[in-house]
Amino acid sequence: MTILGPGDIVGLVNSTYAADLFVTVVTEFDIFTRLAQREATTARQLSESLEIDERAADVTLTYLAALGLLERLPDGAVRPTEPAEQYLKAGSSIDLRHYVRTVSTRQGCRQASQVLRTGRPASWEGDGGDWLDRMSENDFADSFSAAMNARGTYLGPALAEVLRDLGRPAAPEIQPTGDDRQEAPAEDPHSPVVHTPPVVHSAHDTTPVDHPPSVGWQAGSPPGVVGDVMVGDGGSGAVRKILDIGGSSGIYACSLVQALPGTSAAVLDLPSVVDFTRESIAARGLADRVDVIAGDMFGDLPHGFDLHLYSNVWHDWDAGSISKLAAASFAALPPGGVLVDHDMHLDDTKSGPLRQAEFSVRMMLMTTGKCYSTPELAAILGPIGFEDIHLRPTTAGYSVVVARKPA
Ligand SMILES: C[S@@+](CC[C@H](N)C(=O)[O-])C[C@H]1O[C@@H](n2cnc3c(N)ncnc32)[C@H](O)[C@@H]1O
Structure with a gap:
C-alpha cells in the first residue's frame, strides 16, 4: 500500500492486528480446511465448530471475505474462494500454511487466540486491564x-x-450592484463560519x-x-x-x-x-x-x-x-x-x-x-x-x- 494520506497511516497501524488474526486462524484453527469441509458456513456455525466466540467468528469471516479468501453468499453464509482452497488448506498443492506458521508465535497471535476463545477484550499492554479499565488512569x-x-x-x-x-442555512449572499458595491470584509479568524x-x-x-x-x-x-x-x-x-x-x-x-x-x-x-x-x-x-x-x-x-x-x-x-x-x-x-x-x-x-x-x-x-x-x-x-x-x-x-x- 502506498501512503497517500493520514487515513493510510491509520489503516496501516490497524492492519497489524488483522494480520495477526489471519495467522492465528490459519495456523491454530486451520480455518480453511474446516470451512472447505462444508457447503457453506455462518458465523454461528463457525463459532460452534471452532469453539470460538460468535462476535469474533463474525468479524473473522468479514475480514477473510474482504481479503478475497471467502465468498459471501446471498444468505450471509460464506465459502472458501479458489486462492484459499489452493494455498491455505490441508491437501493444497502449494500449502502455504507452513509458511504462515513461521510467524505464529508472535505476541499478537497469542492475544488473538485468547480473544477468539474467550470473547473478552485483550489487555492493552502486557497483563494490564483492557482499554476501558485503563481509561480511569489520568496518564x-x-x-x-x-x-x-x-x-x-x-x-x-x-x-x-x-x-x-x-x-x-447561511444568510443568502446579496450580489452587490452599482454604488452598493463594497470591499469584501476581511475574514474574521474567530468567525464560527468556515469560509473555505x-x-x-x-x-x-x-x-x-x-x-x-x-x-x-x-x-x-x-x-x-x-x-x-x-x-x-x-x-x-x-x-x-x-x-x-x-x-x-x-x-x-x-x-x-x-x-x-x-x-x-x-x-x-x-x-x-x-x-x-x-x-x-x-x-x-x-x-x-x-x-x-x-x-x-x-x-x-x-x-x-x-x-x-x-x-x-x-x-x-x-x-x-x-x-x-x-x-x-x-x-x-x-x-x-x-x-x-x-x-x-x-x-x-x-x-x-x-x-x-x-x-x-x-x-x-x-x-x-x-x-x-x-x-x-x-x-x-x-x-x-x-x-x-x-x-x-x-x-x-x-x-x-x-x-x-x-x-
Ligand atoms: C474510542 S474513543 C472515541 C473518542 C472520540 N469520540 C473520537 O471519535 O475520537 C471512545 C470514547 O468514549 C469514552 N467513554 C467510554 N465509556 C464512557 C462512558 N461510560 N461515559 C462517557 N464516555 C465514555 C471514552 O473515554 C473515549 O473518549
Missing part, C-alpha cells in the same frame, strides 16, 4: 485522548462537511469528492436492500445544540460548531478525560461555544440538544449496549432531533471494504465491539423509533449513519 486517558484528537484532526472537517445541510469548505477525500485519500453521495437504507427493509431515503432538513428545523457523546478531546464538536452557523455544543466524557477535553477546546479558541460535561453516557443523557453525535464510540460496544445508548438518545432528543454515528462502517453484505474490516478486527480484539454495517445499525435503530436511517461517506474509509427522531 493513560491523556495519551489515549491525544491519539483520538490526532485522528480527529483530519476526520473532523470531513464529518462537518457532510452534515453541513443539517445546520441553519474542507476537501473531502475518497476512501484512499486520493480523489476529492465535492458532494459525497448519500446511501439510503430504510428501517425495516430486509438486509441488503438499499433505498433512496435522504434526510436533508426534513425534520422540525435546523440543528442548534450538539451533544458529542464520548467526545474525548472535543475535536468533532469543535469541527461541527465551526461548520454549522449559530450552533453550540457540549462534550460528554468520563471524569478522567475531561481535563484534556477542556484544554483542547480552549486551545481551539472555542470555549465559549463548546461546553464539557463529566459523566457516564450509560446514565440518563441531558436534554436540550437536538443532535447527538457518537463518533468512534459504537465500535467499542456490543449491539445490546448500542441499543441502550440509542434508546437514551431517542428519549432525550426533541421531535425531529438527529442522531449521528460517525465510524468506519462495513458494506451492507459484510464482505469489506478491507480497511474497515481490518479496523473491525482491531476493535473486536481490544473492545467488546466491532464495526457495524448500515443494515445492522438500522436493525437496532428502527425498532427504537428512528427513521430516515442512511449512510453518508466522509473520508478515509469513514462514514456517518444518520437517523432522525420523527418530528
Whole structure:
C-alpha cells in the first residue's frame, strides 16, 4: 500500500492486528480446511465448530471475505474462494500454511487466540486491564485522548462537511450592484463560519469528492436492500445544540460548531478525560461555544440538544449496549432531533471494504465491539423509533449513519 494520506497511516497501524488474526486462524484453527469441509458456513456455525466466540467468528469471516479468501453468499453464509482452497488448506498443492506458521508465535497471535476463545477484550499492554479499565488512569486517558484528537484532526472537517445541510442555512449572499458595491470584509479568524469548505477525500485519500453521495437504507427493509431515503432538513428545523457523546478531546464538536452557523455544543466524557477535553477546546479558541460535561453516557443523557453525535464510540460496544445508548438518545432528543454515528462502517453484505474490516478486527480484539454495517445499525435503530436511517461517506474509509427522531 502506498501512503497517500493520514487515513493510510491509520489503516496501516490497524492492519497489524488483522494480520495477526489471519495467522492465528490459519495456523491454530486451520480455518480453511474446516470451512472447505462444508457447503457453506455462518458465523454461528463457525463459532460452534471452532469453539470460538460468535462476535469474533463474525468479524473473522468479514475480514477473510474482504481479503478475497471467502465468498459471501446471498444468505450471509460464506465459502472458501479458489486462492484459499489452493494455498491455505490441508491437501493444497502449494500449502502455504507452513509458511504462515513461521510467524505464529508472535505476541499478537497469542492475544488473538485468547480473544477468539474467550470473547473478552485483550489487555492493552502486557497483563494490564483492557482499554476501558485503563481509561480511569489520568496518564493513560491523556495519551489515549491525544491519539483520538490526532485522528480527529483530519476526520473532523470531513464529518462537518457532510452534515453541513443539517445546520441553519447561511444568510443568502446579496450580489452587490452599482454604488452598493463594497470591499469584501476581511475574514474574521474567530468567525464560527468556515469560509473555505474542507476537501473531502475518497476512501484512499486520493480523489476529492465535492458532494459525497448519500446511501439510503430504510428501517425495516430486509438486509441488503438499499433505498433512496435522504434526510436533508426534513425534520422540525435546523440543528442548534450538539451533544458529542464520548467526545474525548472535543475535536468533532469543535469541527461541527465551526461548520454549522449559530450552533453550540457540549462534550460528554468520563471524569478522567475531561481535563484534556477542556484544554483542547480552549486551545481551539472555542470555549465559549463548546461546553464539557463529566459523566457516564450509560446514565440518563441531558436534554436540550437536538443532535447527538457518537463518533468512534459504537465500535467499542456490543449491539445490546448500542441499543441502550440509542434508546437514551431517542428519549432525550426533541421531535425531529438527529442522531449521528460517525465510524468506519462495513458494506451492507459484510464482505469489506478491507480497511474497515481490518479496523473491525482491531476493535473486536481490544473492545467488546466491532464495526457495524448500515443494515445492522438500522436493525437496532428502527425498532427504537428512528427513521430516515442512511449512510453518508466522509473520508478515509469513514462514514456517518444518520437517523432522525420523527418530528
Ligand atoms: C474510542 S474513543 C472515541 C473518542 C472520540 N469520540 C473520537 O471519535 O475520537 C471512545 C470514547 O468514549 C469514552 N467513554 C467510554 N465509556 C464512557 C462512558 N461510560 N461515559 C462517557 N464516555 C465514555 C471514552 O473515554 C473515549 O473518549
